[in-house]
Amino acid sequence: MVLNFLKAILIGLAASIPLGPLGIVCIQKALSKGRWAGFAVGLGSSIADTFYAAIALFSVSFISEFLDRNYNWVMLIGGVIILLIGLQIALKNPIKDLGRSNTEVLSSRHVREMGRGLLMTITNPGALVLMLGLFAFFHLDLGSSYSTLDVLFVLSGILLGTATWWFLLSSGISLFRKRFRLRQMLFINRISGMLIALLGLASLAEGLARIIFHQSLL
Numbered sequence: 682m683v684l685n686f687l688k689a690i691l692i693g694l695a696a697s698i699p700l701g702p703l704g705i706v707c708i709q710k711a712l713s714k715g716r717w718a719g720f721a722v723g724l725g726s727s728i729a730d731t732f733y734a735a736i737a738l739f740s741v742s743f744i745s746e747f748l749d750r751n752y753n754w755v756m757l758i759g760g761v762i763i764l765l766i767g768l769q770i771a772l773k774n775p776i777k778d779l780g781r782s783n784t785e786v787l788s789s790r791h792v793r794e795m796g797r798g799l800l801m802t803i804t805n806p807g808a809l810v811l812m813l814g815l816f817a818f819f820h821l822d823l824g825s826s827y828s829t830l831d832v833l834f835v836l837s838g839i840l841l842g843t844a845t846w847w848f849l850l851s852s853g854i855s856l857f858r859k860r861f862r863l864r865q866m867l868f869i870n871r872i873s874g875m876l877i878a879l880l881g882l883a884s885l886a887e888g889l890a891r892i893i894f895h896q897s898l899l
Contacts, residue, residue: 682831685821686838689734692815693842696730696808697723702763702880703801707847708854709874710794716855721791723847725798727840733809734839737816738832752806753891759804760885764878766797771874 703726711719802808821835 682834685831686834688819688821689835689838690842690845692734692812692819692821693727693730693839693844694846695815695842696811696839697726697843697846702767702877703798704850705877706766706797706801707851711851711854712858714794715858716851718791718794719851719854720848721794722798723851724844725795725800726802727798727843727847728795729799729802730808730812730843731836731840732803733812734816734836735832736809737812738835753888755804755806755888756884757888757892759801759806760881760883760888762800762804763881764885765881766801767874767876767878767881769874771871771878 703722707719707722709719710722
């Protein structure tokens with residue numbers, strides 16, 4: 682049980698460290714709004730990753746089959762969501778956020794950021810594929826006679842691993858927050874937003890191309 686828990690923490694870390702669109706959002710929020718805003722985004726992703734870990738653990742066939750059947754549409758919808766989030770960040774004025782306290786703990790005002798992280802991850806079918814691959818890589822197997830406690834240990838380990846990474850990232854980035862002037866922060870917002878939008882556009886284009894190509898074969 683302890684070994685599986687440690688493996689689960691490593692899986693959570695490995696699943697979170699690659700900096701995709703969500704990593705850019707986390708960094709941007711930590712710079713503009715402080716540590717806890719960045720962490721809230723990452724925590725939403727942690728919840729989604731834990732959900733996908735549960736699917737991988739139980740091999741919930743109907744959800745896996747749904748994602749397989751609708752992969753192209755999920756890519757397209759996820760791309761639209763990421764594109765819109767990127768544009769929102771790029772067009773937002775960071776003036777009102779720079780004055781907020783960096784020491785403010787997670788509160789109801791961060792729920793929206795958490796929901797944003799959850800939405801960005803849950804609409805990414807690659808997260809499930811990655812989780813399945815990491816389970817195989819770390820040889821995490823509960824065996825045929827696992828208990829509810831075993832499952833909870835593994836899922837809590839994954840949640841802890843992912844949340845730890847996002848906390849460390851947002852805390853580290855927020856240390857540089859006060860060194861940025863308004864002009865620099867505005868520039869970071871524009872660049873971050875456009876990068877996220879481009880990644881969303883790429884996902885959208887891939888999903889659309891797959892749908893068109895698939896329909897042309899019918």
